Amino acid sequence: MDPITHGLIGATTTQSFANKQNIRQISLVGFFGALLPDLDVFINSAADPLLTVEFHRQFSHSLFFTPVGALIATVIIWWLVRKKLSFKETYFYSLLAYGSACLSDAATSYGVQLLWPFTDERFSWNLISIFDPLFSLILILAVGFAFYKKKSLFAWIGLGWIAIYLAFGFSQQKRVEDLAHEIASRQGHIIEYLTVKPTMANEILWSIRYTQGDNLYTYGVRLLPFSKPKLYEGEVVALLNWKQKYAPFKGTTMYQDIQRFSKLSDGILILHPDYDYVIGDGRYSLLPTTAAPLWGIEIDVTKSNSHVPFGTYRNLTKEVRQDFMDMLLGK
Incomplete structure (x- = not known):
């Protein structure tokens, strides 16, 4: 807090x-x-x-x-x-x-x-x-x-x-979890990892993120007491198989840092869509419907024996703010 x-x-x-x-x-x-x-x-x-x-x-x-x-x-x-x-x-x-x-x-x-x-x-x-x-x-x-x-x-x-x-x-969370399982069931998905959490500064707009196979699915849910949830469909992004991608660098400082970051991110790693060579924590983004990570590590394979930089990527544009308010207000 x-x-x-x-x-x-x-x-x-x-x-x-x-x-x-x-x-x-x-x-x-x-x-x-x-x-x-x-x-x-x-x-x-x-x-x-x-x-x-x-x-x-x-x-x-x-x-x-x-x-x-x-x-x-x-x-x-x-x-x-x-x-x-x-x-x-x-x-x-x-x-x-x-x-x-x-x-x-x-x-x-x-x-x-x-x-x-x-x-x-x-x-x-x-x-x-x-x-x-x-x-x-x-x-x-x-x-x-x-x-x-x-x-x-x-x-x-x-x-x-x-x-x-x-x-x-807690009550809101349980309702969103039930909805997440309904969504996955309709698509024939078996949820392997699920996280639901309220978005910034409210208990009305919630984020759903779950994994099925090699993909991460994102949704937003507007949830008021005694009312039907309003679902906002999000994105489907590929999870990063970093062990395979960076196998040639196993044993290096860079590889060990990716492993540390994976543990801190519950293994939910994705490539950042807006920044080259950035591996992000797929659990967090500015909008519940997008997968662009709020933070991540920058990979430079030419410096594999050095620690990787850690950065934040909060591009809070006017469009992002408007999209957030639209979902929060049920538009």
Whole structure:
């Protein structure tokens, strides 16, 4: 999720345990503690661009690292709240906030290594977009009123809103999954890989991506409660058989980097339609009906002993924005 929403979730979680005398200090601890896991974005290497991608939402988001992360947050923030909170109390609230950030990121897409170091599986529940203004707005009001009025009742309202919104996302997701299986069945497809997730900033327009054989299929779905889904047909693109294509380079740094990127992308790799020699993550694009990847790696076979560059390809043109709004509004 975006940093502000992380902070709001952390704040409303800790505020629910507060009293009138210390709720403002606890709000600060909760807001700050929930920001700390995402400092992993500063782990980078100019020589190895994929290092940042690998470490994002890795150990810093693990439930087993949470006690350590909370301790770091406590050491940093306690000097600001020590007049109202003991070190032990500050640690308790930091623990709640830090844990809330790990779980809220798991509710989005891309994935979080919640059980690292025991497994490197990325948990991704795909219930909510990484940025959702409606979700965040209600939390701003709940946290703000709790802070201003010094009443934890508003924090409990905020927690209720989180539960209701994520439950709505879960309901939407299940409806879209059922539709995806219907679509595949009508075409005689057996789904080998399926991901459904909300598009940016809403719970109405969803993305369907599934694989059958050597192809990736994309669809958009507009879904309102108690109404018939509106389906937008997308593209069919070939999955990249990178092991075969780059077999002559096996053992090189370039080959190993493609292998690393494939693991990060659940094996859903495609060639970018707009950029030569770019291998992209086929799970994400600006529009649910297109397959143009949002990020990828650039392959240069003349530099097979060097790490591959990683880049983002968010070409948010006026036409793309209009297409997105048309689908969101059901046009």
